[in-house]
Amino acid sequence: MASELRTVLVVGTGLIGTSLALALRQKGVRVLLADRDQGAVRLARELGAGEEWQPDERRAEAIDLAVIAVPPGQVADELLSLQKGGVARFYTDVASVKAEPIECAARLGCDLTSYVASHPLAGREKSGPGAGRADLFLGRPWAICPTAEASGAARAAVLRLIELCGANPVEVDAVDHDRAVAVVSHAPHVAAAAVAARLSDATEVALGLAGQGVRDVTRIAGGDPGLWLGILSGNAAPVAEVLEAVSHDLAEAASALRALADGDGTAHGEITQLLKRGVAGHDRIPGKHGGPAPAYVVVQVVIGDRPGQLARLFQICDEVGVNVEDVRLEHAPGLPLGIAELSVQPDSAPVLAQALRERDWQLP
Ligand SMILES: NC(=O)c1ccc[n+]([C@@H]2O[C@H](COP(=O)([O-])OP(=O)(O)OC[C@H]3O[C@@H](n4cnc5c(N)ncnc54)[C@H](O)[C@@H]3O)[C@@H](O)[C@H]2O)c1
Numbered sequence: 001m002a003s004e005l006r007t008v009l010v011v012g013t014g015l016i017g018t019s020l021a022l023a024l025r026q027k028g029v030r031v032l033l034a035d036r037d038q039g040a041v042r043l044a045r046e047l048g049a050g051e052e053w054q055p056d057e058r059r060a061e062a063i064d065l066a067v068i069a070v071p072p073g074q075v076a077d078e079l080l081s082l083q084k085g086g087v088a089r090f091y092t093d094v095a096s097v098k099a100e101p102i103e104c105a106a107r108l109g110c111d112l113t114s115y116v117a118s119h120p121l122a123g124r125e126k127s128g129p130g131a132g133r134a135d136l137f138l139g140r141p142w143a144i145c146p147t148a149e150a151s152g153a154a155r156a157a158v159l160r161l162i163e164l165c166g167a168n169p170v171e172v173d174a175v176d177h178d179r180a181v182a183v184v185s186h187a188p189h190v191a192a193a194a195v196a197a198r199l200s201d202a203t204e205v206a207l208g209l210a211g212q213g214v215r216d217v218t219r220i221a222g223g224d225p226g227l228w229l230g231i232l233s234g235n236a237a238p239v240a241e242v243l244e245a246v247s248h249d250l251a252e253a254a255s256a257l258r259a260l261a262d263g264d265g266t267a268h269g270e271i272t273q274l275l276k277r278g279v280a281g282h283d284r285i286p287g288k289h290g291g292p293a294p295a296y297v298v299v300q301v302v303i304g305d306r307p308g309q310l311a312r313l314f315q316i317c318d319e320v321g322v323n324v325e326d327v328r329l330e331h332a333p334g335l336p337l338g339i340a341e342l343s344v345q346p347d348s349a350p351v352l353a354q355a356l357r358e359r360d361w362q363l364p
C-alpha cells in the first residue's frame, strides 16, 4: 500500500530524531520539530532538520506521521498526548524496547489503530541533535512491530518512513523483538560497559598501550547512562538472561586460566572452545547489517602530532576536489603520531589516497 509522507512531525530532536529528520529533509519531506528542550529544537533546526512545530499549527497543518523519538519510558505518555490533540494521521516511535511501550500505550487507552511501533537498529554512542547524521540508517535493519489492531495504512506510513531513511524493514512481534535485541544490542552494551569500567582504574601505562581492540570493544560504552538505564529496565528479564549466560562463559574462562596459571595444561581446551564459539558467533553477523555498501569510505592517514598537519590535509582534499564528510582522530598518547580517518564518498577515496601518496603522506 503506497503511503505518501508530505509532512512528518518529529517529537524528540536528539540523535535519532534529528538523524531521521535530516534524512527526510533530503527526500523533500516537510519536517516539523518538537522537543521539551527548546535548545534541542533550535540546534536541530539550525542543522537543517526542519522547522519548529508551532502548537497553533495543530489544526491547520496536515501531519501525515508523528515520530516519537524520546526515551522509552516517555513514549506512551507522548503518544497519548499527541493523539488527544489529533495531531497526526499516523504515529510511530523509535524506542529501543517495544513490548513495554506498546502495553503502556494500550493501558493508557491510546488508539492502537493509528500507531505502529518501530525501532531502527542504528545509532551512535553520542546523544543530542549535534550527533545527528542523515545517513545513519542507510542499509540498517529497522524493526516494525504492528499490533493486531494496527491499520494497514498506519503500517504503510511507517514502511514509507523506513524506505525514505534508506533502511531495511524487519517485521517482528514486539516480545520477539525484545528478546532478539537483548542478544544483539542490550547485553552487548552492558558487556562493553563492564570491560570499559575496568579502565577506570587502569594505569597510565596500560592506557598508553590502548590500541584499536579496546576501542572497538568499548565504543558503545560511551552511550548516555540515563538513556541506557531506561532501555535496560524496559527489557530487564531478557537482558538478564543473556548476561547470565555471558557471565557463565566468563567465569569458566577465568577458572580455566587460573588452572593454566597453576600448571594445568588441560585447561587449554576449554579456552580454545570459548574462542572458537566466539569466532562462530561473530561469523553469523550478516555482512554490514545485510544492507548495501556504506555511504562513505574511510581513508586513513598517518599524521604527525605537529601544528598545521590537519589544515594541510584538508588543503589537499580541497585541491583534488574531495569533500570530507566526517573526520576522526586517533591519538596514541605519548607518541608523536596519530591517525586521521577521513570519511569520503566511495569514488573519492582512490583519488584522495593517490593524491596523499604522491605528496608523501603515509597511508596505513
Ligand atoms: N542512541 C541510539 O543509538 C538509539 C538507536 C536507536 C533507537 N534509539 C531510541 O531513540 C530514542 C531517542 O534516543 P536518542 O539517542 O535520540 O536520545 P537523545 O538523548 O539524543 O534525544 C532524546 C531527546 O528527547 C527529548 N525528550 C525527552 N523526553 C521528552 C518528552 N517527553 N517530550 C519531548 N521531548 C522529549 C530530549 O530533550 C532529547 O532531546 C530512545 O527511545 C532510544 O531508545 C536510540
Ligand SMILES: O=C(O)C(=O)C[C@]1(C(=O)O)C=C[C@@H](O)C=C1
Residues within 6 Å of the ligand: 095, 096, 120, 121, 122, 123, 124, 125, 184, 185, 186, 220, 223
Ligand atoms: O552503534 C551504536 O552506537 C549503537 O549503540 C546502536 C544500537 C545497537 O546496539 O546497534 C544501540 C541501541 C539502539 O537501540 C540501536 C542501535
